[in-house]
Amino acid sequence: MGIAAWIAFAVALVAMAAGVLGTVLPMLPGIPLIWLTMFLFGLVEGFERVDATFLGMSFAVVVASEVADHLARAWGARRYGAGKGGSWGAVIGALAGLFFLPLGLLIGPFLGALAGELLAGRSLPDSVRAGWGGLVGTLGSMAVKLAVAAGMTAAFVIKVL
Numbered sequence: 001m002g003i004a005a006w007i008a009f010a011v012a013l014v015a016m017a018a019g020v021l022g023t024v025l026p027m028l029p030g031i032p033l034i035w036l037t038m039f040l041f042g043l044v045e046g047f048e049r050v051d052a053t054f055l056g057m058s059f060a061v062v063v064a065s066e067v068a069d070h071l072a073r074a075w076g077a078r079r080y081g082a083g084k085g086g087s088w089g090a091v092i093g094a095l096a097g098l099f100f101l102p103l104g105l106l107i108g109p110f111l112g113a114l115a116g117e118l119l120a121g122r123s124l125p126d127s128v129r130a131g132w133g134g135l136v137g138t139l140g141s142m143a144v145k146l147a148v149a150a151g152m153t154a155a156f157v158i159k160v161l
Helices: 003-022 031-044 052-079 084-100 104-119 124-160
Strands: none
Touching (some): 003 031, 003 124, 031 052, 031 124, 052 084, 052 124, 084 104, 084 124, 104 124
16 A cells, blocks of 8 residues: 555544544434545545445445434334334434434433323323333444444455555
8 A cells, every 4th residue: 555545544544433433422424424434535545445345335234224223213112112103203303303412312312202102192101211212222223333333444444454
C-alpha cells in the first residue's frame, strides 16, 4: 500500500470509530457511516481491496441492522405485554425521539409504547410495563448494533490489510 492508501486507511479508521460510537450516541448515523466509509475508501483505492461483493454484503448487513433496530423496539414492547398499539407506539416514539436527541431515542420508545397502550384502553401499570419493554428493546438493539459495527470495522481492516 502506498502512502496515499495508508492515509486513506487512517482516515477511514477514524470515521469508522465515529460510526461505532454512533451506535450508542444517537447524533451519528453509526452503521450507515461505517458502510459509507468503506465505499469511499473503495472509491479512493479503485475498489481493489474493498470490492463490489464486499460492499454488497456489507450493505445487506446495514439494511438488516436498521430494520432490526426498529423491530427490536416493537419486540421489546410486545415481550412486556404490549399489544399492537404499544408496539407501533414504541417504533413511532423512537422516530419522534430523533427530534429530541440524545435522550429522545431512549425516552421516545418508552413514551410511544406507553401512549399506544393508553390509547388502546390498557391500564396505566400495563402501559408503563409496555413502555419499559420499548426501552429494553431499544437498549438491546443498541448492544447488537454496537457488535455489528465493531464486526464491520474488523472485516474492513482484515479485507484491507
